[in-house]
Amino acid sequence: MSDVAIIDNGGANIASLRFALQRLGADARLTADPAELRASRRVILPGVGAAADAMQRLESLGLVEAIRSLQQPVLGICLGMQLLFESSDEGETTCLGLLPARVRRIPDRSGFPVPHMGWNQLEFADDPPLLEGIQRGDRVYFVHSYAAPVGPWTIATSDYGGEFSAAVRQRNFYGAQFHPERSGRVGAQLLANFLEID
Amino acid sequence: MRDGQVVKGVRFRDHRVMGDILELASRYRTEGADELVFYDITASPEQRSVDRTWVSRVASVLDIPFCVAGGIRSIEDAESVLNAGAEKISVNSPALAEPALIDRLARRFGSQCVVIGIDSQTTADRDFVVYQYTGDPERSRSTARLTLDWVREVQDRGAGEIVLNCMASDGVRQGYDIEQLTLVRESCHVPLIASGGAGTPDHFVDVFQRARVDGALAASVFHSGAIAIPDLKRHLAAAHVEVRL
Numbered sequence: 001m002s003d004v005a006i007i008d009n010g011g012a013n014i015a016s017l018r019f020a021l022q023r024l025g026a027d028a029r030l031t032a033d034p035a036e037l038r039a040s041r042r043v044i045l046p047g048v049g050a051a052a053d054a055m056q057r058l059e060s061l062g063l064v065e066a067i068r069s070l071q072q073p074v075l076g077i078c079l080g081m082q083l084l085f086e087s088s089d090e091g092e093t094t095c096l097g098l099l100p101a102r103v104r105r106i107p108d109r110s111g112f113p114v115p116h117m118g119w120n121q122l123e124f125a126d127d128p129p130l131l132e133g134i135q136r137g138d139r140v141y142f143v144h145s146y147a148a149p150v151g152p153w154t155i156a157t158s159d160y161g162g163e164f165s166a167a168v169r170q171r172n173f174y175g176a177q178f179h180p181e182r183s184g185r186v187g188a189q190l191l192a193n194f195l196e197i198d
Numbered sequence: 199m200r201d202g203q204v205v206k207g208v209r210f211r212d213h214r215v216m217g218d219i220l221e222l223a224s225r226y227r228t229e230g231a232d233e234l235v236f237y238d239i240t241a242s243p244e245q246r247s248v249d250r251t252w253v254s255r256v257a258s259v260l261d262i263p264f265c266v267a268g269g270i271r272s273i274e275d276a277e278s279v280l281n282a283g284a285e286k287i288s289v290n291s292p293a294l295a296e297p298a299l300i301d302r303l304a305r306r307f308g309s310q311c312v313v314i315g316i317d318s319q320t321t322a323d324r325d326f327v328v329y330q331y332t333g334d335p336e337r338s339r340s341t342a343r344l345t346l347d348w349v350r351e352v353q354d355r356g357a358g359e360i361v362l363n364c365m366a367s368d369g370v371r372q373g374y375d376i377e378q379l380t381l382v383r384e385s386c387h388v389p390l391i392a393s394g395g396a397g398t399p400d401h402f403v404d405v406f407q408r409a410r411v412d413g414a415l416a417a418s419v420f421h422s423g424a425i426a427i428p429d430l431k432r433h434l435a436a437a438h439v440e441v442r443l
Binding site: 020 | 254258309310389413442
């Protein structure tokens, strides 16, 4: 049984995530097999690309129900986090529906170019297990044009011309809007925390 | 990058070998660089793609974003670089030869992956003009495109970031081309990265405060050790430029 299954939804840029997990000593396997996903201790839903395409791929692979019914800790990263929500402006698509909100396009505001690319600060009130060892104000690397609103599911926010969900949790489903695999020490800490969650 | 080694030139000429790629990449990451860009400067002039064996070696040690530029002419070229672990691809000459490539890359990978590099220089009548094949002094030439027109077009086609290489300033450490960058900023609604001319920490303060760019790219001053990244970041923070410390 592998420590971590990374869902192979056809997107590029899985290598950086695999290398990051390797540096933490985790054995990560790329798979699109529902049985293998269910058998893994942890599951990561990565995502670079567009929401509608990604959902189509998950559907054609027969993975939508498989992901929704996972019981172990699941981490959605960037687009992978957005897919946990009800729906997205990006390609007007329904998503996995695990979080009751719509992912919206980041509004065009003067001084805040879209896509949002850069190192922004995390803000959070309590200390959820996913953020252990991470300080308020620590910077992590974001690359996104769409963002999830703040709600009961939010465990950390960030601000880019307006507040949005930087990290979320609903039951065993976790999400990071930023790229922990590209966020230096802070990102490595988040991934290490995810590997520790029971 | 040229033939697998890190090189740096002055005004896009006379490149000298600066060191081993993995050593430099790790050093800059540890010192606090926010992003690294690797240009394979020989790729486009020689009509070949970037040699990608080093991309995954770099990805295995780096935990900050990095961008690869050089000879990316197709979806397949881009895919292999992104699959090897790069965050972004930067396209310059091939986009000038075939602008629709930008649309295809943005549709396939998302705008956030697609950086357009623009090499720009004034002509006698003071208009900024785009240059092509700048990696090779023998083939480097101006195009018919005005820089501002090209800046607008690449955004319309889906570019997610623009790196403006101000050629007259490159490698000479006299400061970024604030005038040109300010002009481009007005037409640029995606992240704009200034490139060419950094010589002192105050040059970085200037380009952030006066040209309002989103990032500043430099090579010579870091490779030579003239500016240490931690010192530079403290200097920027003291001048109230928002930085990751």
